[in-house]
Amino acid sequence: MLIICIVIASLWYLHQKPKAVVEEPTNVQTTVIRSNATKSEYTYSGEVRGRYESQLAFQVSGKIIRRNVEVGSTVNAGDVLMEIDPKDIQQTVNSTLAQVSSAESQVHLAESNLRRYSQLYEEGAVAQMTYEQYRNAYEVALAASQQASAQYAQGSNQLGYSLLYADKSGVISAIKAEIGQIVSNGQTVITIVQDGDREVEISIPENRIKDLQLGQELSVTFWALPNTMVIGKVREIAPMADPATRTYNVRVSLPNPPPEIKLGMTATVALAGSSNVADSIDIPLTSVYQNGDTPSVWVVDGDIVILKPVKLGQMNDKMIQVLDGLQQGERIVANGVHKLRQGQTVKVGDDSL
Incomplete structure (x- = not known):
């Protein structure tokens, strides 16, 4: 009887013992880490210029009395562009010419005296x-004559400088003086763009100058020609920044530009950012788990989740940049991160991205 009671008690105990609870895996939405390899692109406005430009100026001062060209005029080398009033210069030339005649007369007189006293000296008279006094007088007169001749030649040159000639063939791109204006010597009055290559001049800030190198190809578009794009090459980079703007002037040559591209047109040059910048990693904002002061993400390892601290960077409305802590190819939980715990079993659903 006792044995029967023990057996019945054992069966009742086994029947009443709670069964072990089996945890069901939690469905999670995930995303796989992929780096962004896109490069930044910067655009700079510039102006179509000629590769060779001549800044022309008079070599003498005076009042402009004649102008033979307009902006856009085509000129040939040797054409007269402007003229200043030569009256004052002509008076100077006339004065130096008179000095030459006077000096030559003095030379003739000194030469006659020297010849006569040379004969008397030989005769012992x-x-x-x-005799040496007259010889010296002749040499002084000869030097004065040479000086007067040099001044006359200089004055004649000054008279020739009253005409401004084109030094090269090209197109007049700027006129900075008008008839009646008094200009000084060396003051630029006309700019000629010489026939030949065309370029775009742009200004680059100093933090982007490292992205440029001579011979680099850049795409150039034009505001007035929306359907025209030309591949240009960097021909010149200024060695020093402009003291006022703190930018570097860069010249981009345009090989074989279309004829519709005119001088002075506004151009846009596209420049890719530096390629040595490390690739960035962006993740959804909803995948960040804030554990105290340390931001973290849940990384899926097999069928469990592991909390991994990360270093964050810039963010926008939906994404945030990860600077350190994640590797390309890792799978992270994208939503519901505050409902998970360390080592929890999960079931991977569809990617959120």
Whole structure:
């Protein structure tokens, strides 16, 4: 009887013992880490210029009395572009010419005296000192004549400088003086763009100058020609920044530009950002789990989740940049991160991205 009671009690105990609870895996939405390899692109506005430009100026001062060209005029080398009033210069030339005549007369007189006293000295009629005085007088007169001739030649050149000639063939791109205006020597009055290559001049800030190198190809578009795009090459990079703007002037040559591209047109040059910048990793904002002061994400390892701290960077409305802590190819939980715990079993659903 006792044995029967023990058996019945054992069966009742086994029947009443609670069964072990089996945890069901939690469905999670995930995303796989992929780096962004896109490069930034910067655009700079510039102006179509000629590769060779001549800044022309008079070599003498005076009042402009004649102008033979307009902006856009085509000129050939040797054409007269402007003229200043030559009257004052002509008076100077006349004065120096008179000085030349006077000096030559003095030379003739000194030469006659020297010849006469040279004969008297040979005959012993005059002392050597007297002869040397007349010889010196002749040399002084000869030097004065040479000086007057040089001044006359200089004045004649000045008279020729009253005409401004085109030094090269090209197109007049700027006129900075008008008839009646008094200009000084060396003051630029006309700019000629010489026939030949065309370029775009742009200004690059100093933090982007490292992205450029000579011979680099850049795409150039034009505001007035929306359907025209030309591949240009960097021909020149200024060695020093402009002291006022703190930018570097860069010249981009345009090989074989279409004829519709005109001087002075506004151009846009596209420049890719530096390629040595590390690839960035962006993740959804909803995948960040804030554990105290340390931001973290849940990384899926097999069928469990592991909390991993990360270093964050810039963010926008939906994404945030990860600077450190994640590797390309890792799978992270994208939503519901505050409902998970360390080592929890999960079931991976569809990617959120």
